[in-house]
Amino acid sequence: MLSAILTNQNTCLDGFHEVTPYPRITTALLNSLSDGIKLYSISLALFTHGYVSGHGTGKLTFERKLLQNTSIDNNVVVREKVVVNLDGSRDFTTINDAVEAAPNNTGTNNGYYVIYVVTGVYYEYVSIAKSKQNVMIVGDGINRTVITGNRSVIDGWTTFQSATFAVVGEGFVAVNISFRNTAGSNKHQAVAVRNGADMSTFYNCNFEGYQDTLYTHSFRQFYKNCNIYGTIDFIFGNSAAIFQDCFMYPRLPMQNQFNAITAQGRTDPNQNTGMCIQNCYIVASYELGDATNNYNKMKTYLGRPWKEYSRTVYMQSFIDKLIDPKGWMEWSGNFGLSTLYYAEFGNWGPGSNTSKRVTWEGYHLINGNDADHFTVYKFIQVMATSIVLSIKQNENSSKDYDHNKTHAVSTMKVINILCQPTDYKKECEESLKAEANNTTDTRKLIQIAFNITIKRIGNGIKKTNLMHEVEKDHKAKMALDTCKQLMDLSINEFNRSLERIRRFHINDFDNILTSLKVWLSGAITYQETCLDGFENINSEVGEKMRDVLTKSMQMSSNALAIIYGLSKTLSDVNGSNVAARGLIQGFEDQQVLNHDELHPSWVDGGSAVRILLHTNLDNLKPHVVVAKDGSGKFKRINEALKMVPKKNQKPFIIYIRKGVYHEYVEVTKQMTHVVFVGDGRKKTRITGNKNFIDGINTYRTATVVIQGDYFVAMNMGFENSAGPHKHQAVAIRVQADKSIFYKCSFDGYQDTLYAHTHRQFYKDCTISGTIDFIFGDAIAVFQNCTFILRKPLKTQNCIVTAQGRKERYQPSGIVIQGGSIVSSREYHSVRFKNKTYLARPWKNNSRTIFMDTYIDDMIQCNGYVPLQGPKGTFSSKDTCLYAEYNNIVPGKNKSKLGKCNGIKKLTKQSASSFLPSKFFHEDDWIKVTRIPYQSGMASTKH
Structure with a gap:
């Protein structure tokens, strides 16, 4: 299956080389799809090279294979290897210590920092920070290497903080691990794993809890051959998550409760997030019972809409009789029922009969063509179109002797595209060209544009210090002092815009671009207010001030136009303009708590x-x-x-x-x-x-x-x-x-x-x-x-x-x-x-x-x-x-x-x-x- 996925994605890439007429979109898709290929290459490499055939727990032959080599194959490069053992005989006794020892900010192209966790039950709350990239944790097998905790909302933790295991470092991989939260159903929300790591993979892992077991928080995530146990919303979040060949085991909830497998949290119709559950098995856990005792009279649903544009698709999966005939459950009244997207295709088993399913506007029975959009390579492809801002083109890929010249041409193409919507195109193109250093990274170029503007405003502040002629004019001096305050505020708006770009979040790009437009608009207004202060007073000083601010105001205008153009591009790629969220309805009092x-x-x-x-x-x-x-x-x-x-x-x-x-x-x-x-x-x-x-x-x-x-x-x-x-x-x-x-x-x-x-x-x-x-x-x-x-x-x-x-x-x-x-x-x-x-x-x-x-x-x-x-x-x-x-x-x-x-x-x-x-x-x-x-x-x- 993974080999087929890789083949399909490479075929997809070949197609874009041949037919795509839009170079900036092509670049975005090619680079992002390459990331997708890398993710599934990792999974395939682990599956093919890392496991002993027929071993019941899927134990990795570490001493013979991984610890003896710097790579499993050409796709998985091992940068460093450490071992965690509770008995103190190896490098570390806790997983957190091993994670802390990982180098920071290595990127995702320099091999994996591999942590082998020997058999044992590890009572610790593990956190893998954003700076810890390409970390791979490998255990001795499900129910042998166990990471466990019991934090819960009832005991004073927020859902977000209750996670036993939390990861946000890009490129994370987990293999052969059981993750648990043992708080129990009476403790309400209690997360076993919170995953906010882009391009993350979980292979042959267990996720065990009750309410809110697996928090698929954000970014792109892939789960293969995993088991997920829980009661209410036990798979929830707003990532682009695909589950393949996994088992979902609803457990026995508290009285007056019910089971909901998913609660997807898409908040905007332009977010390319959602859950795809493909070739999976939806069956009852032992404690829930079976059809002979009517599953302890507990209702179980495929999912419910946590947020207004919730999106979940079940396809080609076995659904047992425990699923209620209506299939899906409301969150609160009519909330989200017309804006969500829930779909089923090609499922089988006694619970897959759709004749009595909900009749909501947002529920769909889809055909093969529609289902194709939610397969791995298509879902990753769509996700790629929403992250133009985070694209990084590999500048070392070409070994042609004319590489620098070619790259300079590519840089100018990107600059021309970015500057297209601006009112001061010449200033935009010339200033970026001077500072670009042949980069074609969209995000870097925007950061350069912002930094140029900050520098120009700063130069303006310095020039105001030389305007000594205003000392004798009280109103002019006051206007000049006000200008300095306003230019500081303008710089502040650019600085926080820079920081927001650095912390760019894929599945929140609409809101990020909106905030950038708001803040850059504020920066422009502050500069204009500076000039307003000179009205009806010394006109000569006012004209000097306008001359001082001309360049910075042009660059500020260009910065806003660049963000506007990028926003429009992303909107066009997604096929519609940015739509606003509808009114979020209040939640009714019920046993089930919200997120x-x-x-x-x-x-x-x-x-x-x-x-x-x-x-x-x-x-x-x-x-x-x-x-x-x-x-x-x-x-x-x-x-x-x-x-x-x-x-x-x-x-x-x-x-x-x-x-x-x-x-x-x-x-x-x-x-x-x-x-x-x-x-x-x-x-x-x-x-x-x-x-x-x-x-x-x-x-x-x-x-x-x-x-x-x-x-x-x-x-x-x-x-x-x-x-x-x-x-x-x-x-x-x-x-x-x-x-x-x-x-x-x-x-x-x-x-x-x-x-x-x-x-x-x-x-x-x-x-x-x-x-x-x-x-x-x-x-x-x-x-x-x-x-x-x-x-x-x-x-x-x-x-x-x-x-x-x-x-x-x-x-x-x-x-x-x-x-x-x-x-x-x-x-x-x-x-x-x-x-x-x-x-x-x-x-x-x-x-x-x-x-x-x-x-x-x-x-x-x-x-x-x-x-x-x-x-x-x-x-x-x-x-x-x-x-x-x-x-x-x-x-x-x-x-x-x-x-x-x-x-x-x-x-x-x-x-x-x-x-x-x-x-x-x-x-x-x-x-x-x-x-x-x-x-x-x-x-x-x-």
Whole structure:
């Protein structure tokens, strides 16, 4: 079988050489399929050369074969060999010590570090880190070499942490080992093996546990001739996993429970992950019984959908009578039933009858052609198309004398492809060519592009230090100092983008590319904000600053375009655009627990916020209490913020008791996961009065600044009391990625809420102001919020939004969904004298959407107004997007506003692109808090 797989994949490679018209896709597939061939070559080599024919336990003849040679054959090279024996007679007595001795970061092309584990029961929790690559562990056989533990959720461990054996090092191989978690069915989740290792192989191994035995966490995995025992979801995760010639043994669960063999966790339709169970045997364990006792009256199912796009295929397998006739089980209500993909093909045995199977939209009886997509070579091939970013071309494969010249040509081809979508192609190609060193590695080239941009921004900071002429101009000096801060923030965005690429995760590429676009967009916005600071002051200094930033801004634009192009390429390869996840439904109370510990920090955080939503403030247990009357630990909010731990990963709750706090509050970039809880938006208020007229630039006028990611505020009021005559005066500036505001108020006049950068969600909030009182370049969604227009100066008009999207590839914009736009009491009487507009374009590609929103009668017919700049009117009608869908307008204004030309009318289908789930792309950071949230069309309440 393995030989046939290798032949099929080589035939597949030959086909791509002959017919594929797209060189970058060809390169991606060829290199990734070569990795696939390597994986199965290992399995074949072990099977053919490493075992004694007819030996009952499959014992490897180590002393005679492996320890005497540096290779089993041409496919398996042994770099180093060590032996573990409990009696102390060999190199190590524990497996962890042997793993620790393995060299770090060797790559997967330099041979295997082989650990031979002699017969024995090893009571230890083994962890093989990402830095330990190409580790091979070989035992004396199933039930002879045993690794065992008993951690469980009931005993305080998360599912993720409960694993007896955890591996993430690429290229891992295990042979002839039993892995156990003996916690028992009464301990709920208890993992025997958690596998997050790409290109990993398990051959002739046992996995023994109850609930959640085998956690196939991520990446590509292959299991051959293995036995897996368990009860509930005993094979689960989100890898691309193939099981061949394996036995699945459902065990006896607790009363009121059931058995589910699989719980696959695909969260996005574009993830090329799933489980394929081929030529396997689904039979009852001894303790479950048999058909004569009706399997102890316990129901057993093939699987259930852990996540919305769960995908599992059973093909050509024996299915015994223990499987319930419906075959598959729901997770919770209708969750995922239309979006999952469950399929069966060519199975046999008494439980394989499909006549009474579920009738879900996502369940399929497939034919041979469809089943072919889930065979080993096809499934690996599809997986390859999703990892263009991680491709590494072997630069030593060619021995042609003209190799360097050929490789340079190949490098330029890749650079040309990467730079194709950019607006500054010449700068992109020339800068990459100068630094590429003939590499064709896509990921390296992107890293080079990022590093070039960081260098350019850094050079800009150095040049600002030479602008001594601003020392005598207070406003110019302030603008320059602000620029330095903003350029530092811009560099930070590129640095974290670099780090994200280094930690690239195959089956999460959509979310990774989304985050890169968000962060790079933030970097561009920070540089643009720097230039904004010089408006209306010394024009000469402003022009110098623009000259300084020109190159870095061009390179930043190019970096974003490269990521956009890569995202589109991957989307095209997969046959469809990136689709958003649907609303995750809440789980019903039941004996079976869920797997939400996949991201422990998120879930712990989400739980903390969920508790806040349902806790009486008298019973609240915050980390710090702030009270003006001295009844808390601090009287000032800034003092409380000093208590936030560095690199904080869990919600740090600051309860701010009622009172008006006259201070300028800053949640810095290092203060992540901070939660503000007040006594009510009108009771707990933070206020200031910095403003533009008093000599402070807009950026620095904010009463409250939020930069730390995952910030949450509830029941709070934020205010700038400067008044309309003071012009720009910001109540709050938000730059925190994945920040949430719930039941808060934001009060000011001009420029009240500065939604500056990154992903932001506002629910059930009120925002009041006059001119551009919601502005910035964030990816911001306002759901069921109320926008209150206040009375401006006599010569002024009111404008609700001024969105600042500069580049066409930025994912930013403002979406107002299910809210109300109304006038305050003092403005109502003059609402037709001082005109009111929904929006005006602050930047070239400004984007604002109004949907399911009540729009009162004071809005002008043309909807938006051009921006008046120092060089005249700036309208950007051709590049901006102002659109509306299903808004509610008072009767006499309905037909009038409906004929306006200033706002594009969206169809339901086109409006769906701006629903929160699609606009944010991934919205688990909102859902996990259980703050009321609708990912689809809002149910408007006016």
